Amino acid sequence: xxxxxxxxxxxxxxxxxxxxxxxxxxxxxxxxxxxxxxxxxxxxxxxxxxxxxxxxxxxxxxxxxxxxxxxxxxxxxxxxxxxxxxxxxxxxxxxxxxxxxxxxxxxxxxxxxxxxxxxxxxxxxxxxxxxxxxxxxxxxxxxxxxxxxxxxxxxxxxxxxxxxxxxxxxxxxxxxxxxxxxxxxxxxxxxxxxxxxxxxxxxxxxxxxxxxxxx
Ligand code: CDP
Numbered sequence: 001x002x003x004x005x006x007x008x009x010x011x012x013x014x015x016x017x018x019x020x021x022x023x024x025x026x027x028x029x030x031x032x033x034x035x036x037x038x039x040x041x042x043x044x045x046x047x048x049x050x051x052x053x054x055x056x057x058x059x060x061x062x063x064x065x066x067x068x069x070x071x072x073x074x075x076x077x078x079x080x081x082x083x084x085x086x087x088x089x090x091x092x093x094x095x096x097x098x099x100x101x102x103x104x105x106x107x108x109x110x111x112x113x114x115x116x117x118x119x120x121x122x123x124x125x126x127x128x129x130x131x132x133x134x135x136x137x138x139x140x141x142x143x144x145x146x147x148x149x150x151x152x153x154x155x156x157x158x159x160x161x162x163x164x165x166x167x168x169x170x171x172x173x174x175x176x177x178x179x180x181x182x183x184x185x186x187x188x189x190x191x192x193x194x195x196x197x198x199x200x201x202x203x204x205x206x207x208x209x210x211x212x213x214x215x
Pocket of ligand 1 (some may be wrong): 013014015016019036037038040041086087088090091116117120135167168172176
């Protein structure tokens with residue numbers, strides 16, 4: 001951490017609204033934004049495209065270290081199967097280590113950054129000045145993700161999406177390597193009954209009050 005750098009860590013389960021919120025927080029505070037889930041998704045997509053087994057730790061870690069930056073803009077990253085594969089490779093320690101340096105470089109480059117993921121406040125940036133843990137009920141998260149997915153795939157049902165989310169939550173929370181966990185010094189933001197504007201206002205005032213306390 002450096003004095004001329006503000007790092008905001010935003011963690012939470014799948015489809016909790018942390019991505020939209022983090023992107024807007026970055027704009028609001030004039031910081032860079034990194035969706036760390038897209039790194040896991042890109043490594044997973046690369047493995048799927050190259051027929052690399054998702055449990056081949058060394059091979060997937062090598063892909064995580066070398067994938068092209070353009071892959072982060074590939075629309076296939078948001079596909080259901082890629083989210084599922086990302087959650088599987090995210091349990092591999094070597095893969096997580098391969099992505100750590102890049103995440104920290106973004107987090108600690110002036111003027112700073114908002115990073116969203118699962119382990120930002122606990123592992124990637126344990127010294128972030130502000131940590132948020134964004135959550136919502138599983139039904140609300142399934143409803144949001146279904147709305148997003150149904151535009152691309154009208155056949156997908158709410159029941160399918162809820163099952164995906166429950167499976168990923170269980171895997172992300174129970175793994176040994178950097179599990180999804182609220183850091184002890186993270187502030188909980190439950191967005192179940194909040195629209196994006198209200199969630200954004202709540203997050204901005206929380207962040208401002210944490211920063212005012214530190215001054
Ligand atoms: O957008 P959504 O919340 O569905 O997922 P994501 O943030 O794109 O992350 C996809 C998967 O990557 C998650 O299910 C996690 O298993 C993994 N991930 C992680 O382990 N650590 C992170 N910092 C970010 C994502």
